[in-house]
Amino acid sequence: MASDSKGGSLVGGNGVQWDLDSGRSDLDDAVTGEGLAPFFQPIVSLPSGTTVGFEALARWPRQPQLGPQEVFAYAAATQQVTELDRVCIDRSIAAALRGGLREGALLGVNSEPASDYTGRADSEFVQRGHEKFSLLFELTERNLLEHLPTLLRKVAALRADGIAIALDDVGDNPESLALLDIVCPEVIKLANKLIQDPPSVDTAKTGAAIMAHRERRGALIVAEGIETHEHLEQALAWGATLGQGFLFGRPSPLLPYTPTETWSLPALRAGGHGSCRSPFDVVTGNSAMHTARKPTLLAISRFLEDHARHSKDTPMVLTALQDGANFGLPTRRRYAALAETSPLVAVFGANVTPHQSAGVRIVTHDATDVLSSQWIVVTLGPHTAAALVAHERAGQGAACDDDREFDFVVTHDRAVITAVASALLNRIP
Missing domain, CATH: 3.20.20.450 (EAL domain)
Known part of the structure; x- marks a missing residue:
């Protein structure tokens, strides 16, 4: 209003x-x-x-x-x-x-x-x-x-x-x-x-x-x-x-006749995806886990982003990047480009400034939030389903930023990806 x-x-x-x-x-x-x-x-x-x-x-x-x-x-x-x-x-x-x-x-x-x-x-x-x-x-x-x-x-x-x-x-x-x-x-x-x-x-x-x-x-x-x-x-x-349509009948203020055939709706779906779980909790136990340093995850993320950018079915893109320091100008430009074609592009992180990137929904969280240790890129559309879901290993004491290690999963399982996406979407205010 x-x-x-x-x-x-x-x-x-x-x-x-x-x-x-x-x-x-x-x-x-x-x-x-x-x-x-x-x-x-x-x-x-x-x-x-x-x-x-x-x-x-x-x-x-x-x-x-x-x-x-x-x-x-x-x-x-x-x-x-x-x-x-x-x-x-x-x-x-x-x-x-x-x-x-x-x-x-x-x-x-x-x-x-x-x-x-x-x-x-x-x-x-x-x-x-x-x-x-x-x-x-x-x-x-x-x-x-x-x-x-x-x-x-x-x-x-x-x-x-x-x-x-x-x-x-x-x-x-x-x-x-x-x-x-x-x-x-x-x-x-x-x-x-x-x-x-x-x-x-x-x-x-x-x-x-x-x-x-x-x-x-x-x-x-x-x-x-x-x-x-x-x-x-x-x-x-x-x-x-x-x-439905005028071929079969126009809207009327009174029920014009009683249906002559009973029609059963499909079986009801199970309850919604567990929004209380973190994205990494969703994949734990569902997919094979691997370990890599930051440059490997960065390359996978770029691949998923590029694939979404050029996909014909314009998937939604949801990304958790830990902290706003990881949302620099080149990344902001990539995500603004994604938002030009994707129906929903959202970025989650601590210390991320709202309105940093045109068309991108920014969702901030506290530095102590569980997402602060997770690195996630989700692309989900009618014909696209891919996700990187990673968790930074605690207590590493890495000498430089590129030496940080993550346990991670790359999955194309649509049910798992949908659950990961739901866990993030439930955080959007």
Whole structure:
């Protein structure tokens, strides 16, 4: 949220500006849930078109000039996202219960990455929805990486509550692809461009990344935006087994019919990766350990950084470099170059100055933190998984900096790398 110098306007994260001097607006009412009416769009089995459930969509029909994007942008700018998110979820489930949605039917409800999770213990509607339906929380694509701590807490809480997760509009931006391994959703919802745009190298790159993840983890693929038989053909080509779109039914304020087919969601994923463990603890016992002096680790780090810089799938890059003294000008320039193409580049260290490198997230920690003895470079993307994880040997008394010795692992095990990445991502404020 930002106000101009006159104090009369509010600017949202998407650059939209609202005039505060005009008094209470329709948006002020909308963010409290006034006028909110859930609409339901059928989710169908492909290719048969048999309805298996519905996605609940937030709408304000009495204020047709207000779309959900604008309402949620205003809620974010006025720090009311959590409250609005809860109202939308509770009313959506309540409307499904009231409308007689059959037991076991699939019910998708949208949830903002920036909102705190309100779970079964605190929401009667989430509890009842979980008991009666195949409840699916759909994490929207808005600003996924801007709210990482909240998002990761929400994913862990949903897992603990036994609620399935969908990642929405995957492929609309690199962020959603970068987080596939971290969130590991039961359901992947394809971005409309994969269904409606002509096939291209760009859509092939995105589609191949999604299909690779499905092959590894067994996620279910849902195609949205199916309006024609040509769109349906493209959805099937990308491996979608469920679909939505005007070809099967438009959103409606009432449940138009009862699903005639029961659809089981994939088995729920295990709980989140142990964020309490340090990255080196993650690899200990999982990979062969070696010992080398600093120049060897420096060469491996440069190789991993260069590989990420030239990779076609633009992986995230996470680096722990012990101390800010190791983040000199050449390194800062390399990481600024990485940030030009990678969806997330983060550097962790003691005495690292924020904003030292354009586009790079700087995460400082105390010199006594366990990370101060660890040297880590992680590259993780749809087709990239490589990491150097090292721990400096204590009490060496090395004569010079290059003589410092480290126990280290170089791994390409995606599960191990994802756990290492999660341990670092949970530290981002």
